[in-house]
Amino acid sequence: MTTEVMKTQKSVFSSVLFRPMKPLHLLLSLSLLSSAAFAADYSRVIFADDFSGEGFGKAWGHYKSSSVVKDGVLVGITAPTSDHSAVDHIRLEGERDLEVTVKFRFVSDKAKSFNVWFDDKNYKGSHAGHICQATISPTGVQVADAKTGGFDLANGLYDRKKANQLTEEEKKMLATKAKRFPVKISLEEWHTLVVQTEGDEIRVSIDGQAVGSFKSPGINHDTKSLVSLTTNAIDVHYDDFSLKGVAKP
Numbered sequence: 157m158t159t160e161v162m163k164t165q166k167s168v169f170s171s172v173l174f175r176p177m178k179p180l181h182l183l184l185s186l187s188l189l190s191s192a193a194f195a196a197d198y199s200r201v202i203f204a205d206d207f208s209g210e211g212f213g214k215a216w217g218h219y220k221s222s223s224v225v226k227d228g229v230l231v232g233i234t235a236p237t238s239d240h241s242a243v244d245h246i247r248l249e250g251e252r253d254l255e256v257t258v259k260f261r262f263v264s265d266k267a268k269s270f271n272v273w274f275d276d277k278n279y280k281g282s283h284a285g286h287i288c289q290a291t292i293s294p295t296g297v298q299v300a301d302a303k304t305g306g307f308d309l310a311n312g313l314y315d316r317k318k319a320n321q322l323t324e325e326e327k328k329m330l331a332t333k334a335k336r337f338p339v340k341i342s343l344e345e346w347h348t349l350v351v352q353t354e355g356d357e358i359r360v361s362i363d364g365q366a367v368g369s370f371k372s373p374g375i376n377h378d379t380k381s382l383v384s385l386t387t388n389a390i391d392v393h394y395d396d397f398s399l400k401g402v403a404k405p
Contacts (some may be wrong), residue, residue, distance in 0.1 A: 196354045197403045198255035203246050204398040212244075219243035223387065230394040232270060232387025241271075242387045246399060250276060250379025253402045255352045258385065259395040262294055262343045267391035269293035272351045275382040279303075281310035287377045290351045290360050294343065297367050298336040299358045303374030305333030337368040346395070353380065 205213060207225050212218075221242035222233040234242040256272050269291055277285040286302035300306070307314050313330070316322050322330070339362065341347060352359045356376035359369040383399055 196253050196255075196352070198253075198352065198400040199403045200401045202248050202254075202399045202401050204396075206396050207394075215246055217245045217247060219245070219384075221387075228395065230385070230397070232385065232392040232394060233390050234387055241389075243273075243384050244387075245273075245275075245382050245384035247382050248399065250278075250381040251401050252376070252378045252380065253352075253354045254380055254383065255350065255400040256383055256398070257348065257350050257400075258397045259346050259348050260292070261346045261393050262341065263391040263393055265294075265343065266389060267294070267343075268389045270388060270392045271384075271386040272349070273382075273384045273386055274353060274377075274380040275384070276377060276379050277382055278379070279377070281308070282374075283307040283309055283314045285382070287380055288353065288358055288372075288375045290358065292341070292349060292362075294341045296336055296338050297360050297362075298334055299360060299368070299370040300334035301370075301372035301374035302333075303377055304372065305374065306330055333372055333374075335368065335370040339367060 203215060205215075206228070207230050208228050209225070211225050212230075219242075220235075220238050220240040221244050222235040222238070223242050223244050224231050224233065230244065232242055232244070234240075254274065258272075260270065272290045272292075274287045274289065275285040276287055279285045279287070282303045284307070286307040288301050288303065289299070291298040291300075302308075305313070306317055309315070313322070313326065316326070317330070337360075341362070347363050350361045353375055356373055357369055357371045358375050360367040385394060385397070
């Protein structure tokens with residue numbers, strides 16, 4: 157091989173190996189690195205229940221719930237005469253970043269949906285202390301900022317919405333406080349749901365696959381102190397519930 161050919165090959169090799177990244181590629185790479193570097197470590201177990209005991213454990217609280225623990229699962233039930241969906245909840249010391257994992261199945265087409273709520277009952281600026289939520293149905297997942305959205309009491313949005321007195325501008329604003337992702341969840345089969353809050357972001361995955369995420373200021377609430385499963389109607393079963401916080405120094 158001649159000296160000139162070797163120089164040419166070396167020049168080509170160097171230009172390919174050390175070619176500067178295009179700005180877009182560089183930004184994407186930095187974004188991925190940043191996400192990996194700052195992803196929360198939800199390794200601290202706050203509470204877990206596999207519903208293998210007799211009935212609900214003492215840690216569980218309830219609001220207008222007819223749910224029962226039967227045959228090793230939590231059977232979510234809203235009584236036909238109830239004016240509110242069944243709420244089964246766990247209280248904790250207030251924390252910002254949390255992870256809820258729960259197995260679930262829609263037993264029949266009578267199952268409409270269920271919610272994973274993050275609340276702070278000491279916060280009076282939103283109805284019932286609602287902060288943020290994920291709603292799971294057989295056809296979609298919706299995530300929402302309740303604190304600065306439809307449950308906002310501080311600015312009167314909840315009351316005006318309930319009275320059907322929202323302005324067009326307020327309706328448009330509220331539409332930015334939630335995001336919906338279409339999914340197709342098979343009935344009668346068990347699925348694993350993970351809902352995480354980190355800063356101003358809420359993320360949802362089902363069966364190990366990311367469904368979507370949403371950022372909004374109200375999610376960045378420092379003292380989420382109640383997490384609940386809210387069963388809208390009937391025929392939703394739950395198992396292997398766990399609530400985790402981020403690792404502490």
